[in-house]
Amino acid sequence: MALPLSRRALCRLKNGFRGLGTEAQQGVKDAAPRVFSGIQPTGIPHLGNYLGALQTWVQLQDTFSSILYSIVDLHSITVPQDPAVLRHSMLDMTACLLACGIDPEKSCIFQQSQVPEHTELGWILSCLTSMSRLKQLPQWKMKSQQNEGSVGLFTYPVLQAADILLYRSTHVPVGDDQVQHLELTQDTARKFNKRYGDFFPVPVALMGTSKKIRSLRDPSSKMSKSDPQTLATIRLTDTPEEIVTKIRKAVTDFTSEVTYDPESRPGVSNLISIHSAMTELGVEDIVRQSQGLETAQYKLLVADAVVEKLRPIREEIQRLQGDPDFLKKVLDSGAQTARQLASPVYDAVCKMVGFR
Incomplete structure (x- = not known):
């Protein structure tokens, strides 16, 4: 979950990369600024999601000309999902994003599973990632204790890296709980570039300044969609x-x-x-x-x-929510745009790896 950007941070963005570091342009000098972020379609967003991620997403539309916001349904099935509920939740999440101010004329809103290159690149990147590296991530340690811990739950940070790198993204809005996952993406980009040649920008984090919103019943925990209370x-x-x-x-x-x-x-x-x-x-x-x-x-x-x-x-x-056909059109249009961006990147990766 990303946090709202301070005015100072927004000013730095409007003036280019100054103040954010040059790491995003490492090895790929011509990489155009591009933002990527994702949200799972598991329930209606809560106040913490809005004040953290969604407000930031809206703000970034006035700063970047290329933005992709993905509803990451592939990530959602790392825990059991009812298929009918998941299909409905896709449209609900789309409605929420639009209602909060995400403009499909400014941002590409799409369903992750409709762009097959996400999983295809994920496999290639998984072959560059060690099991010991994934075991270090706190999300795996926490979530694996709550259930049996599927292979998907273990490897989803690699898919997350593929989500970002597939579009040669340069900036990723993140909250504190996702910093280590972005570091894995950065490491993966460096490994790929070292082995196959400079290709992926090393994306930088867009960190915010807002305080976390806590649970109303247990202020020692953050507000959560999955809270049983x-x-x-x-x-x-x-x-x-x-x-x-x-x-x-x-x-x-x-x-x-x-x-x-x-x-x-x-x-x-x-x-x-x-x-x-x-x-x-x-x-x-x-x-x-x-x-x-x-x-x-x-x-x-x-x-x-x-x-x-x-x-x-x-x-x-x-x-x-009363106009599902419109919501489907938004997702279909977004998926078409995302595929157009993803296809040449994945083709280039396949050539570099030796598949073509």
């Missing part, structure tokens, strides 16, 4: 009544005063972070304006801010 997560399609209920029942503490102290008061601090993101008010301004309010009263202010911010997004999602 229904009150823990605010989804973009939640009704105003549901949002008010979830925030009103958010875990805080026994101190009624509104103060920002993430270490000692993570619950209240999480609400302040949400309030700040919804209103663009600074944390200090919010705390000052909330003097004299008890936590219960403050929760209602936060709920109102969230409801008003998400209302137009929710309404647009509902409108788009």
